[in-house]
Amino acid sequence: MSSFKPLNTKKYLKTGKVVTPDTVYWRQLSVPTLVKEFGAIDYVDFSPIEPHYFAVTCSVRVQIYNPITKLVVKNLSRFQETAYGGTFRQDGRLLVAGDEQGLVKLFDPSSKNVLRLFKGHKGPVHRAQFTHDLLHIASFSDDRSIKLWDISTEKAILTFAEHEDYVRAGAVNPMSPDTLVSGAYDGKIKMYDTRTQQISFSIDHGSPVESLLFLPTGGIFISAGGTEMRIWDAFAGCRLLTKVSQHHKTITSLRLGSNGRRILSGSLDRHVKIFDVSTYQTVHTLDFPNAVLSLGVAPGDQTVVAGMVDGLISIQNREIERKKEDGKPKRSQHKNQHFSSVQIDHEIREPLQAKLANYDNYLRKYEYVKCLDAVMMPAIARFHPEVTISVMQELIHRKGLHRALAGRSHNFLSRLITFISRYIGENRFMRVMIDVVSALLDVYTPKFHEFTGELGKDFIRLAGVLEREVSLTYDLLELQGCLELLECASSGTNQIDEMIRFVKEDKDQLKQSTQAKESSILTV
Incomplete structure (x- = not known):
């Protein structure tokens, strides 16, 4: 039986600090x-x-x-x-x-x-x-x-x-x-x-x-x-x-x-x-x-x-590394040097089975609810959010995210909304987070009237986060339009009216795409 391929989470790793020659030089x-x-x-x-x-x-x-x-x-x-x-x-x-x-x-x-x-x-x-x-x-x-x-x-x-x-x-x-x-x-x-x-x-x-x-x-x-x-x-x-x-x-x-x-x-x-x-x-x-x-x-x-x-x-x-005289690493000296290694024609090694993480085991068994529970634990969701996002994306590809979100407790939904609110503004997570919000609204929109107390406040908070992201997107589009107008004016072209029309069309399309989801949240 073929082995299960673990989930790839490297695509969401944060970019580290840029190490320049000056950084290496002054760190000496x-x-x-x-x-x-x-x-x-x-x-x-x-x-x-x-x-x-x-x-x-x-x-x-x-x-x-x-x-x-x-x-x-x-x-x-x-x-x-x-x-x-x-x-x-x-x-x-x-x-x-x-x-x-x-x-x-x-x-x-x-x-x-x-x-x-x-x-x-x-x-x-x-x-x-x-x-x-x-x-x-x-x-x-x-x-x-x-x-x-x-x-x-x-x-x-x-x-x-x-x-x-x-x-x-x-x-x-x-x-x-x-x-x-x-x-x-x-x-x-x-x-x-x-x-x-x-x-x-x-x-x-x-x-x-x-x-x-x-x-x-x-x-x-x-x-x-x-x-x-x-x-x-x-x-x-x-x-x-x-x-x-x-x-x-x-x-x-x-x-x-x-x-x-x-x-x-x-x-x-x-x-x-x-x-x-x-x-x-x-x-x-x-x-x-x-x-x-x-x-x-x-x-x-x-x-x-x-x-x-x-x-x-x-x-x-300044700490200066001392190079060895011969430039070669010293060979380790063993007490029993007369026992040399045995020369063989070919060595056959049995491949080691890689140990799978909990969420990989659950994905292998198609247990999507337990898989999502495993990556929503604070130790992973808070310190390794790229793992949680990778699992959510895999569930979307498998069309199992709706099943993983259905029938959840108020405590889990509150933690999920907190996670979404924290990371939906990050560029590396934004596309997956939008799909997760869409799935969450599809599953729980018919049950909004049942949400009271803290859970209702969490959905209202999520609505506020989405409003701010939409407003920020409008502002950035306006800024982009201004910069494009300045670029056209500096180059001496006569395309200002066309650029204004393009900016307005982009804003209208963004407004139409977000209006449906925004209105459903604001009704809470």
């Missing part, structure tokens, strides 16, 4: 190691030279960590008040930081000595950066000014005071030592040319600017403020290229990753979004336990560090 980061500091983490910056130590600015010090051991190797504590924005020079030999007193201090990270002390700001200096020529420092202060310092003479050679509020963000063009960009809490972004000592451009971000970042080519820079990032073309008069809004709270930090091919943005919503530079689309998201204030990425994405508002530092290193 290890489980975060959390380090607790004494205050909010203001700034994180990586040294560009190996072993790529990173500086963490918090409270009244700048601490330099080893990314492998996660331990502090240097402690720069020559601050009397809060320190801000500790940043390495491009050659990794010097570090600059501002403080609450308005001072800018230049450190030798190897000896922890203060090499230069720049005085001139009248407010806290939150950001300071080295220029491309390594000879100057640009500082951005709450006194609404930007100063350019000469490292050798320890004097300010330029001062710009064009903002109307605190200057909390700044960037130096990575390809030109003469171009600076500043962002302030007045929402303005200003570009300066140190050769002419004048403002090149002034643009409006629309929100207080928290961070600025140049792309490696120097022709495009990104501003972050509020929940939005804006991308500007510096070579075309700071023309706005696009806006990106993927966070639902303030963006606090911007960083480059993957050798300039990815942009990372940290936000108070506890997420770090990773964007593709070519499309500005989100390719991955990193989650953290608290609001992210600062972000650092090591060269080659070997380490990602996030500083949070509660003083936690999250350190994630």
